[in-house]
Every structure is written in structure tokens, then in C-alpha cells.
Amino acid sequence: xxxxxxxxxxxxxxxxxxxxxxxxxxxxxxxxxxxxxxxxxxxxxxxxxxxxxxxxxxxxxxxxxxxxxxxxxxxxxxxxxxxxxxxxxxxxxxxxxxxxxxxxxxxxxxxxxxx
Amino acid sequence: xxxxxxxxxxxxxxxxxxxxxxxxxxxxxxxxxxxxxxxxxxxxxxxxxxxxxxxxxxxxxxxxxxxxxxxxxxxxxxxxxxxxxxxxxxxxxxxxxxxxxxxxxxxxxxxxxxxx
Numbered sequence: 001x002x003x004x005x006x007x008x009x010x011x012x013x014x015x016x017x018x019x020x021x022x023x024x025x026x027x028x029x030x031x032x033x034x035x036x037x038x039x040x041x042x043x044x045x046x047x048x049x050x051x052x053x054x055x056x057x058x059x060x061x062x063x064x065x066x067x068x069x070x071x072x073x074x075x076x077x078x079x080x081x082x083x084x085x086x087x088x089x090x091x092x093x094x095x096x097x098x099x100x101x102x103x104x105x106x107x108x109x110x111x112x113x114x115x
Numbered sequence: 116x117x118x119x120x121x122x123x124x125x126x127x128x129x130x131x132x133x134x135x136x137x138x139x140x141x142x143x144x145x146x147x148x149x150x151x152x153x154x155x156x157x158x159x160x161x162x163x164x165x166x167x168x169x170x171x172x173x174x175x176x177x178x179x180x181x182x183x184x185x186x187x188x189x190x191x192x193x194x195x196x197x198x199x200x201x202x203x204x205x206x207x208x209x210x211x212x213x214x215x216x217x218x219x220x221x222x223x224x225x226x227x228x229x230x231x
Contacts, residue, residue: 001174006157034219043205043222044158089157102148102173103220105157 002027004092006106014114019080021109023090024072032093033073034103035064037086044089048075077111085113116141119223121206127229128196136191136226138206146209147189148173148220149181151202158205164189196230203227 003026013019025033034049050057050064050073057064061080066073077084087110091103122137140147145166150158160173164183178200180192189208193200206223 004157043224046219046221049219091157102150102160102163103158104174105150105159107157108155 002030002092002104004090004104004106006090006109008109009107010110010112012112012114013080015080015082017080019075019077019084019111021075021088021090021111022072023074023092023106024070025092025104026071027092028068028071030092030104033064033066034091035062035075036089036091036105038089038108039086047088080111080113082113082115085111087111118142119206119208119221121204121223121226123226124224125227127231128193129231130196130198132196133192133194134196134228136193136204136206136228138189138191138223139187140189140206140208140221140223141187142208142210142221143186144208144210144221145186146218146220147183148207148209149179149189149191150205150207151175151200152205152225153202161191161204193228198230201228201230 006023031052035047036044037047038044048062048064050066061078063076087108089108090106119140148163149161152158159175162181164170170181204226207220209218209220
């Protein structure tokens with residue numbers, strides 16, 4: 001099955017600076033890579049996603065890049081704001097062998113925005 | 116639309132008790148999923164369903180059962196609760212055109228379950 005590794009586990013940045021979170025995946029058949037933001041006690045909320053036929057996608061201050069050859073993808077947040085503080089999860093679809101179509105998640109990155 | 120709803124929000128069970136976690140969606144999504152999230156960890160897939168009458172195991176199915184009699188509902192059953200099942204359970208749904216082409220998954224608010 002798919003395995004997703006996420007780094008770092010905690011990231012502290014000054015307000016206004018950029019934050020980068022990196023993930024690697026193991027299954028070359030995976031074709032969908034979403035990023036979720038989860039605030040304490042809340043449900044995961046999709047913030048951006050990318051499919052394997054695209055190398056980069058941007059939505060205002062948030063961007064995701066995908067390197068299929070190296071099997072890694074990254075989340076970039078620019079001009080960070082206090083409301084960006086949360087836990088961020090990367091995930092990959094597990095489309096191998098006709099098995100689960102659910103997502104395999106990384107363990108999460110706790111992003112702390114310092115005022 | 117209410118989106119994905121889950122009941123109850125919180126529950127405490129004793130070891131060996133049984134319960135059903137309810138999940139419903141009103142977006143006419145064909146795919147539904149159950150995940151569990153342990154403290155400080157990512158979500159792990161328990162079961163999923165690609166449509167009414169069809170269910171499949173995910174990464175961590177032991178100790179759970181599901182059914183999908185309608186498009187809208189996807190209940191998760193715990194038969195003999197164990198402390199290892201203490202977790203937050205999230206239901207999710209998505210619209211998928213075909214297997215292997217997953218669309219955006221929308222999550223419910225979660226059920227926090229404690230087994231003592």
C-alpha cells in the first residue's frame with residue numbers, strides 16, 4: 001500500500017514569512033495529492049490539491065508543487081498570517097491494484113505563526 | 116446542503132459494548148469513507164464504499180463493520196469496543212467518476228469516542 005512521509009512535524013515561522021511543508025509518497029500509481037488544514041477540534045478542510053498530470057498549482061497565498069519522478073510534493077504558504085496557525089496534512093490517493101480509493105495521510109505538520 | 120453529518124459528537128463506551136456511528140451526506144456523492152484519527156496522528160482509512168451495496172476494507176478494518184444500504188448513509192459499527200478504539204472518527208464523501216480517479220473528499224465534523 002501507499003506510505004506518505006511528512007516533514008517537519010512542527011514548523012514555527014514569523015508572521016509575514018513563508019512556510020514550506022514537504023511530503024514524499026511511495027506508490028508511483030498514486031495520482032491525487034490533497035492538502036488539508038485542521039484546526040484544533042475541527043474537521044480537516046481541503047485547502048488545495050493537485051493531480052499527477054500537473055506540476056504546480058497556486059491559489060492566492062497557497063501553492064503546491066509535485067515532482068512525480070522523485071515522488072514528492074510540497075505546500076508553500078507565503079505572507080503567513082496568524083490564522084494560518086493549524087495542523088496541515090498531506091495525503092495521496094491509493095489507486096494501486098484496484099484497492100482502496102481512500103486517502104493515505106501524512107502524520108501532519110503543526111504550523112505556528114509567531115507574531 | 117448540510118454536507119456530511121455525523122452523530123453522535125461524543126460518546127463514552129465501556130469495554131465490550133457495541134455502538135453505531137452514523138454518517139449521512141446530502142450531496143449525492145457515490146463514494147463514502149470512514150477514517151480514524153488518533154492523537155497527534157494523521158487519519159487512517161477504516162472502510163470505504165463506492166456505492167450502495169458495495170463496501171471494501173481500508174488500512175485498519177479490524178474491529179469494525181459497515182453497511183451501505185442507501186447512497187446517503189454509511190454507518191460504522193463497533194461490535195466489542197476496546198480501549199485501542201479510542202479515537203476521533205471522521206466520515207467523508209466524494210464524487211468519483213471512476214475507480215482510481217478520486218475527487219475532493221469532504222469531511223464530517225467527527226465523533227470523539229472514548230472506550231474505558
